[in-house]
Amino acid sequence: xxxxxxxxxxxxxxxxxxxxxxLTMLGIIIGVSxxxxxxxxxxxxxxxxxEQVQSLGSNLLTVFITGRGTExxxxxxxxxxxxxxxxxxxxxxxxxxxxTAKYSGVSTxxxxxxxxxxxxxxxxxxxxxxRFLLPIDIExxxxxxxxxxxxAQELFGNSSPVGEEIxxxxxxxxxxxxxxEKGSTASGSSDEIILIPLSTAERLLRSSGIRxxxxxxxxxxxINLAMMQLENELTNKFRGDEDSxxxxxxxxxxxxxxxxxxxxxxxxxxxxxxxxxxxxxxIMNIMLVSxxxxxxxxxxxxxxxxxxxxxxxxxxxxxxxxxxxxxxIGICIGIGVALTLSKFMSMDVVLSMGVxxxxxxxxxxxxxxxxxxxxNKAASLKPIDALRSE
Amino acid sequence: xxxxxxxxxxxxxxxxxYKLGGEVVKALDNASMTVHKGDxxxxxxxxxxxxxxxxxxxxxxxxxDSGQYYLDGAETNTLSENQLAEIRNxxxxxxxxxxxxxxxxxAQENVELPLIYRGLNNTNRKVRALEALQMxxxxxxxxxxxxxxxxxxxxxxxxxxxxxxxPPLLLADEPTGALDTKTGKEVMHLIKNLNEQGHTIxxxxxxxxxxxxxxxxxxxxxxxxxxxxxxxxx
Numbered sequence: 001x002x003x004x005x006x007x008x009x010x011x012x013x014x015x016x017x018x019x020x021x022x023l024t025m026l027g028i029i030i031g032v033s034x035x036x037x038x039x040x041x042x043x044x045x046x047x048x049x050x051e052q053v054q055s056l057g058s059n060l061l062t063v064f065i066t067g068r069g070t071e072x073x074x075x076x077x078x079x080x081x082x083x084x085x086x087x088x089x090x091x092x093x094x095x096x097x098x099x100t101a102k103y104s105g106v107s108t109x110x111x112x113x114x115x116x117x118x119x120x121x122x123x124x125x126x127x128x129x130x131r132f133l134l135p136i137d138i139e140x141x142x143x144x145x146x147x148x149x150x151x152a153q154e155l156f157g158n159s160s161p162v163g164e165e166i167x168x169x170x171x172x173x174x175x176x177x178x179x180x181e182k183g184s185t186a187s188g189s190s191d192e193i194i195l196i197p198l199s200t201a202e203r204l205l206r207s208s209g210i211r212x213x214x215x216x217x218x219x220x221x222x223i224n225l226a227m228m229q230l231e232n233e234l235t236n237k238f239r240g241d242e243d244s245x246x247x248x249x250x251x252x253x254x255x256x257x258x259x260x261x262x263x264x265x266x267x268x269x270x271x272x273x274x275x276x277x278x279x280x281x282x283i284m285n286i287m288l289v290s291x292x293x294x295x296x297x298x299x300x301x302x303x304x305x306x307x308x309x310x311x312x313x314x315x316x317x318x319x320x321x322x323x324x325x326x327x328x329i330g331i332c333i334g335i336g337v338a339l340t341l342s343k344f345m346s347m348d349v350v351l352s353m354g355v356x357x358x359x360x361x362x363x364x365x366x367x368x369x370x371x372x373x374x375x376n377k378a379a380s381l382k383p384i385d386a387l388r389s390e
Numbered sequence: 391x392x393x394x395x396x397x398x399x400x401x402x403x404x405x406x407x408y409k410l411g412g413e414v415v416k417a418l419d420n421a422s423m424t425v426h427k428g429d430x431x432x433x434x435x436x437x438x439x440x441x442x443x444x445x446x447x448x449x450x451x452x453x454x455d456s457g458q459y460y461l462d463g464a465e466t467n468t469l470s471e472n473q474l475a476e477i478r479n480x481x482x483x484x485x486x487x488x489x490x491x492x493x494x495x496x497a498q499e500n501v502e503l504p505l506i507y508r509g510l511n512n513t514n515r516k517v518r519a520l521e522a523l524q525m526x527x528x529x530x531x532x533x534x535x536x537x538x539x540x541x542x543x544x545x546x547x548x549x550x551x552x553x554x555x556x557p558p559l560l561l562a563d564e565p566t567g568a569l570d571t572k573t574g575k576e577v578m579h580l581i582k583n584l585n586e587q588g589h590t591i592x593x594x595x596x597x598x599x600x601x602x603x604x605x606x607x608x609x610x611x612x613x614x615x616x617x618x619x620x621x622x623x624x
Binding site: 002005012013016296297299300301302303304305306307308309310383384387 | 446449451452471472475476478479480484486490491492494495503504506507508509511551555
């Protein structure tokens with residue numbers, strides 16, 4: 001007997017009992033679609049997290065100063081001197097706080113960051129309209145502001161804010177630029193923000209000294225070098241007290257996020273694999289029932305010259321086709337679910353060919369594995385016993 | 391000349407016993423017989439006489455406890471399960487009392503079954519199945535499933551299936567048992583025609599009027615065979 005003939009017979013048998021075949025497949029369909037969609041979501045969120053972290057700026061180190069005794073901040077000049085360290089490309093200190101922004105009757109509470117011109121490159125945060133902060137703004141405490149898109153929308157609606165006057169805590173600022181859209185990160189939206197010159201911010205927020213510094217390393221390779229240099233310098237500055245500052249490496253953050261989402265993906269895949277296993281047991285169950293029901297058919301086939309192998313192959317192909325079709329349908333549904341989720345719940349998904357292939361191969365394997373026992377049972381029937389049954 | 395050829399069936403002292411409720415029943419007791427090419431042999435016996443056992447032996451569906459069985463010149467005693475399946479496929483055409491057609495397959499697909507297991511390709515199978523269905527006069531019913539056919543037509547499909555592989559032996563087990571008298575006669579007529587065309591037929595029945603239509607009648611009683619001589623003229 002040829003394999004093509006066996007496949008044809010399997011399809012006939014599956015089609016002659018559509019409801020049962022479908023219910024048998026359902027276990028596999030659910031398992032495979034769960035694998036596909038969950039892995040797509042897991043990988044999607046991993047990618048999203050990585051992108052978010054990367055969107056903070058490239059080759060970024062973040063320094064938080066907690067201070068030692070009365071010396072709880074560092075001053076601007078000291079911060080800018082860090083630029084001379086080996087491996088450091090640019091330094092952008094930040095003073096932040098909350099203010100009430102007002103424009104022609106509309107007011108909103110918004111976080112404001114006072115910084116310098118290097119911020120644009122360090123944080124990879126550019127203007128879509130107008131200009132960024134200039135060194136001269138910091139030097140002369142210009143009352144100029146750049147608006148994040150969400151804040152601009154709240155205050156100005158859809159019209160351009162550039163060139164308008166807004167009031168921050170009652171002080172007038174000229175809007176010189178509109179920032180590009182950045183999206184939200186784990187720590188909130190990057191678009192609800194107002195950027196002003198550092199020197200102006202110190203006065204507006206009535207704070208002096210800098211607690212927060214973004215530093216850009218020369219390159220990916222030099223991040224560790226820059227980090228070491230920074231830590232040495234800061235330890236010196238705070239006379240050996242390593243607790244008075246924290247330096248965060250963006251790369252570490254990405255790695256730990258990736259390992260978290262990797263673990264999550266593994267767990268989801270495990271759960272989905274268990275449901276595939278359950279689906280496989282369902283197939284075995286139905287195949288056993290099918291063998292009992294078709295004992296007479298097996299007897300007739302054997303009387304007409306079917307060998308043990310022929311019957312074995314017939315039932316194996318049948319279970320494999322059931323699970324394989326379940327796998328294909330499951331892949332389609334899984335991709336559909338993933339795409340729907342990404343569209344309506346704005347979740348990132350990553351569909352990978354490899355996962356689909358693996359899920360399909362695994363479902364076919366489940367069919368073969370759980371088909372062996374029933375198929376062997378069918379093939380071992382004695383022709384006279386099988387013929388005699390009704 | 392035909393006497394010089396090897397007989398289609400030769401059994402020597404076949405024995406087969408079953409345990410039934412702790413009691414050993416001898417279903418075949420030293421049974422011997424020979425069937426030559428072109429013969430039409432009826433084996434007649436009441437139920438429990440061992441004729442089903444004999445039928446299973448002749449059909450290579452079961453193996454004897456002792457004795458030899460030569461089918462078309464080949465000894466069958468020593469064959470494996472798979473080799474017996476090949477013998478059934480190539481040398482025997484079964485005609486069962488209950489037709490034993492697969493209900494989900496069309497007449498043509500049913501007839502193709504033994505050819506599938508012989509490994510014939512699609513076109514070859516179709517041609518031979520159509521030829522066989524033509525011989526039983528069902529060429530216009532090839533796509534009907536058994537449920538759409540009458541009992542007589544179903545038995546004719548089964549006969550076509552037996553013929554399709556062109557085996558040296560046709561083995562009919564109560565071929566008219568499930569049919570009414572009129573269609574039973576038609577089927578017997580068909581079987582006699584096949585014999586006239588040269589097919590060797592062994593027919594098992596409990597009905598004397600059927601048995602008498604064969605060329606030879608062998609009576610089976612308590613597992614023992616006894617030649618009754620020539621039956622009615624075929």
